[in-house]
Amino acid sequence: MHTLLEKIRLKALDSCLRFTSSRSSGPGGQNVNKVNSRVSLHFELEACPLLEEPEKAFLAKKLSKILDQKGVLHLHAQEKRSQLENKQVCIKKFYALLRKVSTPKPIRKATKPAKGAIEKRLQDKKQHAQKKQWRQERWD
Template identity: 50%
Template structure:
């Protein structure tokens, strides 16, 4: 059974890197390094079991770099601290989403009423289109 990630503290294994945020923002954006990049090595993590590591590498493959780091970038907030907190929150949400198992879909058949309704609709459409046809002299 996979333990929920809320009960584990991954913070010591995080690698944070800050840089200047892109986009509009006036003078502040040119002076302050508010963009935060969180990097987490899945393969080197001591808190994850081998089963959990394989699940993460499969489900989060598009977010993992060639070096094997899970990379999360936040630059929406004006302050570095807020972006850092947003990155950590996003990390835990990604873990939670990756570890939740989807319920298997139960196959169902359409009911008789739905089948009848579909056939009536098709019949109605057919009649509507038949009235649009031009009559030929021999059809009357």
């Protein structure tokens, strides 16, 4: 069985995608008013049989801000003049989003502050103290 990243790399989730088309507001001159070149991609997370339950739960958590109430992800493309090109753009956006979400962030390795950074912090601290001291002086 493939992991989520392998499924993304193999583009195995294509069968779970649903597409609709509508009128675009992009380039195309007079033709833009007659042709449905805008493509919307719909990915119903819970209905996809290729994903296992832990993968669905992981994606639902990571994509929670962009999923609608029914758990459907909607992506749109209208940059190109043809429907086919916009469909390909939608698919690229979809897999790029999944790749970004499923790639773990590297763990930050703790390091000592640089000598210059320490000196700058102490210098700023000293200047701040002098400024406060100057404000405390009495002008009798």
